[in-house]
Amino acid sequence: MRKNLIASLAIVLASSTAALADASDGKVKIGILNDQSGVYADFGGKSSVEAAKMAIEDYGGKVLGVPVEIVDADHQNKPDIASNIARQWYDTEQVDAIMELTTSSVALAVQAIGKEKKKIDIVTGAATTELTGKQCSPYGFHWAYDTHALAVGTGGALVKQGGDSWFFLTADYAFGYSLEQQTSDFVKANGGSVVGAVRHPLATTDFSSFLLQAQSSGAKVVGLANAGADTQNAIKQAAEFGITQGGQRLAALLFTLAEVHGLGLEAAQGLTLTEGFYWNRDEDSQKFGKRFFERTGKMPNMVHAGTYSAVLQYLKAIDKAGTDETEAVSKALHEMPVDDVFGRGGTVGPNGRMFHDMYLLEVKKPGDSKEPWDYFNVLATIPGKEAYIDPTKSGCELVK
Template sequence: MRKTLLASLALVLVSSTAFAQNATGTASDNKIKIGILNDQSGVYADFGGKSSVEAAKMAIEEFGGKVLGMPIEIVDADHQNKPDIASNIARQWYDTEQVDAIMELTTSSVALAVQAVAKEKKKIDIVTGAATTDLTGKACSPYGFHWAYDTHALAVGTGGALVKQGGDSWFFLTADYAFGYSLEQQTGDFVKANGGTIAGSVRHPLSSTDFSSFLLQAQSSGAKVIGLANAGLDTSNAIKQAAEFGIVQGGQRLAALLFTLAEVHGLGLEAAQGLTLTEGYYWNRDDQSREFAKKFFERTNKMPNMIHTGTYSAVRQYLKAVEKAGTDETEAVAKAIHEMPVDDVFAQGGTVAKNGRMIHDMYLLQVKKPDESKEAWDYFDVLDTIPGKEAYMDPAKSGCDLVN
């Protein structure tokens, strides 16, 4: 009788556990763990960095620190803009630290390397900091997503605006890695498709401090527009040194093809005024964006750019997908991310295409003159809204084998 009672009790416990799992969902290790992997000490530290970690924490706190009744954990690391370091961290996180998804991934070479690891391990990655369209093209993954922006959107936005304004001859000053190549190619293609010409290009190493020889080549080309196909401190340093050479005063225009609020703040309005750029978010655009920015500022002492807010959005959407799927199992979560619309402070009516590209509106911005700025961080005029379907490449033409 005692054995029978023990067996019955065991059956009740098993049944109760199963009921609880069905009621709250399941996770492979009784927790949801997210990794933020980005540049925290180098040329892109202000571009994303620790502020992206804070944005991720904001999304987690909105969920009360739990999803499916299980705690949400976050880890972060500095990949130093080195693909081998990033890959090693990703493998360790996925293999031994029970990380379910890795996000942010500033630097295209890093993002491509980590997405390859995630695909091999059948784990989720959501890129907000890198730009290359290869992430949703030839290197696409059923578990990989590209969130905040990409080189095609930047080319359509900034490149398109300057061509319309008469900037029909270009010379590119390009960062010598995957992101720079992609941005130069796609902007160049867009310029030529609209009747413009490319006078030439020159490539510089990541984290350059001396742009003098590159700028002299650009100046001597006679091109109307010098396209800066770089980002972060590289762009800021190039703009500062261009002023020393009197390039703008000489009649040429600078196109900062990837420039965000963080870099404008670091450079200052005096040096940055008049620059045209494209972002996926601007804190002072409407009441919703201002409300989020105020909360972000209280934590970081800065206003967010599209990388920070995009990371918040990516983490939030991942957690919503886990909630919808009722599990953290990769296939189920990836399916939910593809199916769910994106409606938050970053994107309104965003959709996720078959190749993992999140399609949302982008904003064409111009940096104000110092006397036009009404308050701290009030740096941009919104010139135009670029609909997502215009900003992003047609998934069928992306080269991703998941689409067709």
Template sequence: MRKTFLTSLAVLLASGTAFAQSASDGKVKIGILNDQSGVYADFGGKSSVEAAKMAIEDYGGKVLGVPVELVNADHQNKPDIASNIARQWYDTEQVDAIMDLTTSSVGLAVQALSKDKKKITINTGAATVDLTGKACTPYGFHWAYDTHALAVGTGGAMVKQGGDSWFFLTADYAFGYSLEQQTSDYVKANGGTVLGSVRHPLSSQDFSSFLLQAQSSGAKVIGLANAGLDTANSIKQAAEFGIVQGGQKLAALLFTLAEVHGLGLEAAQGLTLTEGYYWNLDDKSREFGKKFFARTNKMPNMVHAGTYSAVTHYLKAVEKAGSDDADAVAKAMREMPVDDFFGRGGTVAANGRMIHDMYLLQVKKPDESKEPWDYYTVLATIPGKDAYLDPNKAGCELVK
């Protein structure tokens, strides 16, 4: 009997499922943690919460026969607040996974905490490549986009159009640094030069001094290594200084449909940008876009669509693993392909990077738009293998 017991125990341990083949506490609980009141509220915000709800509902509201619950909170773009919320969710509210995590400093902090707690994180709103590079973890995943994909897309397009000298207006935290660095490297690798940069605080209201430095640099392209309302305000104030009229171009390195809508086609027309999803791309994209619009009165951007995809993939992984144990789920997430309206033919690399196609887009002129939210012309599809860093070169210790 003793021998039989030990043999059975060894089999269970080897399979990584020593716990029961079910949710460990009678439910599966997901948290959406993002900016819901600040500079990135439109970028992800409550709309990401709604996208997560849609994914859970479309999955049937249950996995492994137990209910899927959703909680959400506003981290106010502060890593300490985000970490405190995440710790409380894990320690007292039985949250199994946290997603969105808009703001790279927040994403890095919560991913590090989640490693210690053995919990899954899927960053759909944060951008820095460090999430799947030097800061990678066995339980951390990066879904919708990253700074390398933006540099290859928008940066590459501007260089090809003759924009071979750059000056950066950069948000003063991890995301901005990463986006500036990735784009600078790409510009230089393609024969361009970087004439300088200036950093501004998150949620700035006055960009005049920063824009004047960019203007006086004489750079052909002013790279806006910021996002959300910071990018929109940069563009508005650049118009007041006549920067584009003076011959310089603006590169909105992280700009999505939500911000284009807020800025309006008159002001945004002609901007080149990169997203991982566009609602009017094809029938599959339009189907999700219209369902989302019916609930939110707005069309989704890549963060909202990416959150839906991430929640769905997580639930599929729980089902495949037969458990909500983080090790088993993380293994299943890497093994399964991602083939939905967002991550078409997508794969999850060993470092947690979900590799999928990105789209180079140009904002239409007002008279080119045929219907509400018809804002983009698709210039090119960027294959995932070109958009994202080779996992072997990302600096992640998980990649052997």
């Protein structure tokens, strides 16, 4: 019996040692890097950190027998600050992967560092298609949405409804340029025209001069190629200038549940937008939404639900690979289907783009909302293969 006990202990010790060897540093560490204090704090922020924690808890708190840890930081929408944090996390704090990465300029900078250091990033908060285009990485993944999907959804819907002339109010950085360009291309391809555009600084509080230019353009649609508090402020001030009363329509090209809540149904009613998730879509999304609400006091948008999905899939990939080594996990992420409350039937392309359905939504009138956070009518489901760019046409050098 004593010999058998010693043999059993040796097997357990060997198995434990093997698991630790397969997970570097005896743990798996994920960094959530996003805007926690600026214009996109409600868009992602600390609520994305909670979504990541939910995924880890749902997975059991461990992978390959070792604990999973979360660290988070505020990049303040500044690529230099984000880059410094990313290098510190990778070089001295044993972070294995960085996720969320609100703000396209930040995401591009951090993905470049990940490519250099052979570390995985999964972007859920930024929109530019460059992440899976010319600036793609073998270790970079784009999860929740992108500018092409937003253009196909919101831009396509309004052109079909007669909104065939556009003027853009565009945030003056990579995300805004990409969203304007993608939507412009889609509008023109469907017989519409772009009569002008103006760019505004990130986090500006005064849209008056920009809105006057939009108003005088005579465009049927004023496209807001911005996000977060910028979009909310633009919509509020557009009402003061009588933009919609004068017959022009506002197109919020990146507007989520969080921003609708901040603006209120009275001001947001009738807006058309595109999201990758809606908590009140079905029974499973409702259950997830209510769990999220208990932790955060708000219902999740596509960035929050996408972050949950990204963390969950990353842990599944580590299990599939049997290691947290970057090359093996990246390979598993490319091969595995995505099947969770966010990415049902999802697949990952060779350029790192995760293909999943998007939803064309209309903000309800106040009288049509049946309960708190019941803000949307689902107008259409946009299949992932229609929403996103074909990898062979993305410009990514990884696609054969």
